[in-house]
Amino acid sequence: MNSTQYVAHKPDANGIIHYSDEENAIWHTLIERQLACVQGRACKEYMTGLEKLALSHRHIPQLKDINQVLEPATGWQVHRVPALISFDHFFELLANRQFPVATFIRREDELDYLQEPDIFHELFGHCALLTNPAFARFTHTYGQLGRDASPADRGFLARLYWFTVEFGLLNSPQGRRIYGGGILSSPGETQHAFESDIPEFRPFDILDVLRTPYRIDIMQPIYYVLDSLDDLFAIADMDIMAHIQQARSLGLFTPTFPDKKATKHNAS
Numbered sequence: 001m002n003s004t005q006y007v008a009h010k011p012d013a014n015g016i017i018h019y020s021d022e023e024n025a026i027w028h029t030l031i032e033r034q035l036a037c038v039q040g041r042a043c044k045e046y047m048t049g050l051e052k053l054a055l056s057h058r059h060i061p062q063l064k065d066i067n068q069v070l071e072p073a074t075g076w077q078v079h080r081v082p083a084l085i086s087f088d089h090f091f092e093l094l095a096n097r098q099f100p101v102a103t104f105i106r107r108e109d110e111l112d113y114l115q116e117p118d119i120f121h122e123l124f125g126h127c128a129l130l131t132n133p134a135f136a137r138f139t140h141t142y143g144q145l146g147r148d149a150s151p152a153d154r155g156f157l158a159r160l161y162w163f164t165v166e167f168g169l170l171n172s173p174q175g176r177r178i179y180g181g182g183i184l185s186s187p188g189e190t191q192h193a194f195e196s197d198i199p200e201f202r203p204f205d206i207l208d209v210l211r212t213p214y215r216i217d218i219m220q221p222i223y224y225v226l227d228s229l230d231d232l233f234a235i236a237d238m239d240i241m242a243h244i245q246q247a248r249s250l251g252l253f254t255p256t257f258p259d260k261k262a263t264k265h266n267a268s
């Protein structure tokens, strides 16, 4: 796992993590900005989950406060981790209905977008939908599959997670709405997904998703769109591993994103 540039906090003897005034101020600014930004752009299930969480605006929440909402709702818990964790650890946690939360927060100068999952991304981005039965069931099934999968199959599973839990969108009568936590925690990418003409929106098809390469360091150029969040129940019941074998035999799509080493002016 790439070494992180962030320092995660450890709890004191009573399990409480003490954040600085500066870190709490970043949380305050970020949650107020992003709450305004997701209005009319996040799906209704997410907004319902966010109300259940009742996240503080003044300070970074303690993990036990999140668990008091998640556990009764869907049996999930959040689990403290230092930063990005290995596939083994990640899948083991999800298979046990434990969602990894790295206890650091982004810097002031990366408020709108950062490449690593900070506590705002995990709590504001993902935990609201962990109160939703379809999303929770899909994430749990995903963890169980990943825990038992080979490294090669895990590469395919990562794409499924990426284009749903992280960057998934839904169709709704009022237009597209976001459910992916990777967009919902980023003011920059929430606007990118709605205002920019860069992104391509594709109907969710599991084989296409499994074959679509992605970069983790840019705002996404491709999003996959489900018709309903309950489609996640159906996907969880699919023979995902058989689809992975099919995707492997068909091969990956050619990347549409600019090459990583391309400098700004020649990145198309």
Ligand SMILES: C[C@H](O)[C@H](O)[C@H]1CNc2nc(N)[nH]c(=O)c2N1
Pocket (backbone or CB within 6 Å): 081, 083, 084, 085, 086, 087, 090, 100, 101, 102, 117, 157, 158, 159, 161, 162
């Ligand atoms: C499997 C998934 O696509 C992704 O690569 C994993 C790896 N490790 C992680 N580690 C943390 N803390 N948070 C995450 O979301 C992930 N995502």
Ligand SMILES: N[C@@H](Cc1ccccc1)C(=O)O
Pocket (backbone or CB within 6 Å): 112, 113, 114, 115, 116, 117, 118, 121, 166, 181, 182, 183, 185, 186
């Ligand atoms: N880019 C997201 C964080 C994120 C990191 C890694 C994967 C997905 C999302 C944000 O700025 O909030």
Ligand SMILES: [Fe+2]
Pocket (backbone or CB within 6 Å): 117, 121, 122, 126, 166, 181, 182
């Ligand atoms: Fe995430």
